[in-house]
Amino acid sequence: MTAGAQRIGQAPGIVCQHNCFSLATAAAEMRAVAAQNARVANPVYHVILSWPSSEHPTDDQAFACGAHALAAVGMGGHQYVFGIHRDTGNVHLHIAVNRVSPLTFRAVFPDRDFYKLDRAMRELELRFGWTHDHGPYAVLDREGRKVVDWCRASPDTKGHLPTAAADMERHGDQESLNSYMRGAPRLAMVELLKRPDVAWRDLHGELARWGLELREKGQGFAIHDLQSATATLVKASDMHEQLSKARLVRRLGDFVPSAKEYGTPEQTYDKYRPPMRDQVERADRREERARARRELREQYQAYRAALPPMLSVRAETLRRLAQLRLEARRRRQLARATLTDRAARKAQYSIIAFEMLRAREQIRTDMRAERERIATAYRANTLTFRQWVEGLAATGHRGAISQLRGWAHAAQRKRAGSPPSVGDNRLWLTDPGTPSPADLMPGVPFKVRRDGSIRYAAGLGLIDHGGSIEVLGEEPADDVLLVALLLAARTSGADAEPRGSEAFERQVRALAARWSTASELKRELSRRRDALKVTRNDASP
Template identity: 35%
Template sequence: MNVVIPPKRRDRKTSFKKLVSYVSTREENRHSEAVVKPDGVYPPSGEEYVATPGFGQLVDYVGRKRVAPKTQIVSISPEGIQRVLCGEVLCETNCFSLDTAAAEMNMTAMQNPRCKDAVYHFILSWQQDEDPTPDAIFASVRYSLQSLGMKEHQYVAAIHRDTDNVHCHISANRVHPTTFRAQNMWNDADTLQKCCRVLERDLGFKVDNGSWHMDEYGDLHRTHHDMPSAPRGAARREIFSDRESLYGYAVREVRQGISLACEQSRLDWPWLHKLLYTRGLGLREQHGGLAVYDLFNPDGVSVKASDVHPAISLPAMTHRCGGFQAAPPVCNPDRLEDGMLGMYNNYLPQLHVRDQDIRRERREARAIAREILRARFEAYRAGWEKPDLRVRARFQQISSHCIVMKAHVRDTVRDPLLRKLMYRVAEFEKMKAMAELRLQLREERSALSDAGLSRPLSWKRWVEKEALRGDVAALSQLRGWAYRQKRRARQQKNDWPEPNAVIHYEPGEDAPTFITREHETRLLHDGTVSYLLDGKPAVTDFGDRVEVYAAPDSQADRFNNDLAAELTAWRSGDNAVVKGERTAANRVLYSGVIRNLTKHDGHVFTVSDRQQMAIVRATQDNLRNGEVKTDPRQAESAQRDDLNVRSKRDFPRP
């Protein structure tokens, strides 16, 4: 068994309300599930259960108390200790009752104003394969309280069996009910650890790890660890960021080898440098001692050598092997045939620390499974044979049947005219049978094609078929392809800069590719058309939207807006909306106005937003009333390159 003491607030004002609220709602609810109340806990009309602050909320949690729970007194001892069954949780208390325990504790705690936080909470937990009886659990609770000097203090203990480990929550009042003195809880963790060792011996529980251990004579001794604990910074990195620290990597890679070398008396400076180098690590003198660092990032964080293993500290290595010796070269320049020392592994700070060895084994197993899957596919392709529909034999069978019919007519019919007529009937039957056979063969070929049997399956189709059969390697391959597509999509998304204005269209509306003097047109494999200006994306047509990016000067910005307006004019404009920065969107709308006034080819720049379209019409009316001469179009379609001419504009630009 073992003990857990939950941490409390440092200002001695532990908020059990927040703690209980967090613990009671730790199970996440799915958004698709309806929120309902448990059966049998509906409060009466107009009434609502409110937990008593402080002890009340803690007692509610350890007793799994909810709205109006059903309690049943199981037994009462002569000392006044009650056992109460609250729902499915068995509780024990030395108060008058479980319902008034919180109020009694609060009233007792109020008698000592100097004690700012009278609540004491700890948990006794047993190993997963243990199932202690309630008598043994509550006996352990009373012994623990007695060891803490709280034998006569008020307490509530509750047994929880809703997890893998049976455990018991104990909430006790530090203030004595008669003397009103607060119990000093100094060194309570060591006291409870000693209690666990004694209870393991007396009650027959399995021996667990802890800060104290009991020898064969029944004496308690503090547990000494041969290896130092992890540095605080490394532990925080692995806990909070789930990234492997340099300390964790060094311990995982070299600690066991160093221990084995110490046992075999093989530890010296060259051997240690060689071991560290093969793992991508180095050893140097630093701040009067030795430090282990990453060879690929020497200026980064380093770890004390004694934290990795006590045997490679500077005093230990000096006593064993003499003064510090620098790392020897990894190759012999005089004899190149000796080769060089290889580096088998290196520290990768971006890797997760969780289940590293398991993930490595799974990754290797997936690679082997996929190789086997590919070999199976190659064997399938090598042994594939096209289904034989016996086309030639079936046609020959019809022809043979016609020949037999003619021979029978020739032997049985003597009249030449009738014989000729019977020959025509046989030919007609032959043609009819062949036509029916062609239709049947067409259906058979279609069925084979639908089933994927008319030709060998491609690699992807074969993997999909195997995945439907439940092949784990095929499922893994499909998920790998999906992950690669997502990663490629993220990379393509990062390739484009942040747009100033975006014009959204209805799905399925496409515009032709345009060629202008100012832009370089580039067509991507996925149908995206990118218009570059000085080698950088200026306007991009994704089909369902057009993005306009920032330009280095006003002239380039005008070219980009005019091109975006031209791409919009060649669409219907039913669901066209210009979004983005206000000034950038206004410049696109103004370019659309210029396009409508200067080009009359049946395509009109329109948008679906009423406010934006009102701005376009008002601007057109103002410019048209100014009697300004119109110019040819700025951007021409790729289908009409002969009209690709740009002339100076007389319209004012914003």
């Protein structure tokens, strides 16, 4: 194929570029390639890129934008024709591309192409220094770096904060009551609400453990800080949707106020404490996960492209039908030469037509069955995206594990309920990430489950669920808990909240107080390596 730019003489202000032999034969060339895939009814994919009236890209810049857009939707290398129009108030580029690849004859129907193209536009705006348009994606400033991300005012993913709370965290570097109650207190309430026998006293007791209280306010419920009589109340449903007044009254009966007999809280809200979550770090984690999943999809597309194309029976069908027509013509000529009686000749013609019609239907039936057989065999030897991701995750691939966990979380949201408890003793992570199992300790056996959780060696008894790390066994050894703390530190980069039996929580807090950083945990585990007996080599974690 050749690539070039050609100016249309009779249409001033229009410039075209293509990768066909010529602009005059581009349509015929595309039809010839599209004909190799009989399943594609509409092989033309048409997109228009438009610039605001204040932007005047050069021809080369516009064509480069077209190529970038094609790559974004997975059609790089396909036959295309670009046309720049400058005869209106806005410069715009028409893109007409053949969905069918000229190399594999596979058709591309990009999913979520609107979002892929919108992200590509933000990338092009950064590349050429143009003004940023509005769309699902935006260009955000993260510590002096320009990044393309979902159009959100804040990189935080815990939900929209009220304006006053957001201003408090952004300008005062203080944690709002809203953010405090959405952290460890919310996780505790999620676990409590799973119990079928929960009562008002249990609810008030759990909130009091975190220095909070549920009160009636207007037509609903609000969360109050027990340490401050003047603190702003927060709507209870902001903590969890199950805490709305309608749902709680329907489940627990008429509201019973707190008896205030719950003793000293284990933890309280302190507005002078800086926000626990590093917003920039959380944004970087989100961007890293999104980039890893995009790369995962691109790797899968490369895997599909490397597969041998599915064989077509179209050519064989046409050959047999042509042979049938020749046979019918031969028989008619023979009847015309040998039968002198007109009535007998017409009767023979009718017999030939009937037999040819029956043979034609048999050919089509045979070819339909053959196509289904070939398609079934092809599907059996071609992994779906999920099957491919599961296989890659089993090797410890970070992006594949992240994708499995994303699917598991999406399934939980569709069920509109909280996930079931996976264990009694767990470390809840403040800001979970997606580690590679190799990050824990070289040589430790592991297995990645279908939901993205990682089950480590039986000698350790640890399961990384993403948001929490489950510790199996009623009385885990200190060595095992040290490994769990190290895994939490490397996964989240922040403190982990132990939840479970009282003995488990005391044991974890004592160990965390003694070895408070990942480097200290690493050195201590290196010293205890022989006692741990989970790896054969001499490498420290």
